[in-house]
Amino acid sequence: MIPTLLRRGGRLSIAAALLTVSVLACAKGNIVILATGGTIAGSGASSANSASYQSAKVAVDQLIAAVPELQNVASVRGEQVFQIGSESFNNERLLQLGKRVSALLKQNDVDGVVITHGTDTLEETAYFLNLVIPSTKPVVVVGSMRPGTAMSADGKLNLYNAVSLAVSPDARGKGVLVSMNDEIHTARDVAKSVNIKTEAFRSPWGPLGLVVEGKNYWFRAPVKRHTTASEFNIDRIEKLASVEVVYGYGNMNEQAYRAYVGNGAAAIIHAGTGNGSVASQIVPVLQELRGKGVQIIRSSRVTGGGFVLRNAEQPDDKYDWIVAHDFNPQKARILAAVAMTRTSDSKELQRIFWEY
Known part of the structure; x- marks a missing residue:
């Protein structure tokens, strides 16, 4: 945009140019990725290892760097909250994660949060957040069924779709969402139904929609109470x-x-x-x-x-x-x-x- 303006003969000062860059960056929206470990941060011995690997090995900065296309849809930064397999998500960790999500969403410079999570208990963490986070800003929980080192690894596209979803205005107010395998699910309904295939997560009443090349396609909306309509608030819960x-x-x-x-x-x-x-x-x-x-x-x-x-x-x-x-x-x-x-x-x- 800036070179085009200069070529047309307009005088654009350095300060104005920087302001334009800043406006463009803000227009993309700011997303924080909270990493907790799991398969999406896993590593196998070879590219043929899609089901046998070590989870929770890759740090959040590496996850983000592996998907440079993220910068095209949002201004992204990451925090490493945990580095664990999700089978170890106890009540104390749920509360710690929930309080961090709540604190971030209160910030004016945060438009949404993406949480990378192991798939074993992803549905439980997502539903917990759906109950206790009093914000309309999108919260998207995402994982993968294959480590990033595997052939046909699904983590990069899942993460890209999750960030694209979290920064979308049309995702606001729908409660906590789960983005896996190009589908959008409500945290209330979704469950892990198989532990080998990439289409592992399903909702008995169907997904809310799809993410295709960064665009959301919605087919239904949640009707049960969640987030801002919930009577529960993470800021008032110290023990489950x-x-x-x-x-x-x-x-x-x-x-x-x-x-x-x-x-x-x-x-x-x-x-x-x-x-x-x-x-x-x-x-x-x-x-x-x-x-x-x-x-x-x-x-x-x-x-x-x-x-x-x-x-x-x-x-x-x-x-x-x-x-x-x-x-x-x-x-x-x-x-x-x-x-x-x-x-x-x-x-x-x-x-x-x-x-x-």
Whole structure:
């Protein structure tokens, strides 16, 4: 632009030229990439290693430098928050990351945040942020299924799409998003459904849209409460409630439930078969634990669309149990851990599961 103006005979001072450059840079928007490790920061022994590799090896500056096209869509800078495999994302790390995201989004010079994350628990971190970050600015969580050293590595394009999405005005107000494999998903719905293919992340109700060559194509919008419509705020949360998941099956026994409660669990997510079903020998155990004040939340272990109806498989009203609606067990745990920082009333908790 500046050389064109000079060629046309206009007199452009050095100060004006610098101002023009500054305006153009600001027009692109400012995105902060928070790196936490995972496969997208992984490295394999050879280019043939797409499934066997060491995660969390590449620093955020290297990730950014590997995709120079990022500078065409946004002014990008990075921070290394963690360098871990996402299977090690505990409650304390969730809170630390959430508070950093919240602080960044309050800055006038930050238009959005991208979080690079391991895929094992990406859906849980994304949903946690969706519940507690009170901002309309885009937050996009991204990972990869193959390390950057592999043939047909997916991380570079995923990162490019995530930054392009985060800087887009049309991504504002849609809650926390997950960008993987050219698709845009809401953090509420998306789940990892396979651990080998690049199309690993799916939503039971479908993606929100697509990112194609830096352009967003939207097909639906989230309707459940999130971010600025949420009653939860990361700035007021210092500790998450202790919530544990027990996997249900026909031959199970009561030991896991009692052990978790003995170690301080305030709620148990029962990952039941089908409609959150509970084996007959476990029903009295859960009744007993509820009588002692432990919240019992029935979820479904069904892959890709478990949906638990209240009073349809168990008399939830009678037992004062909660149903997890369409949340898988791991997301039900996140919602319960956040919700129980505000209430221990089972009716209020059930309302929260319906609304979020």
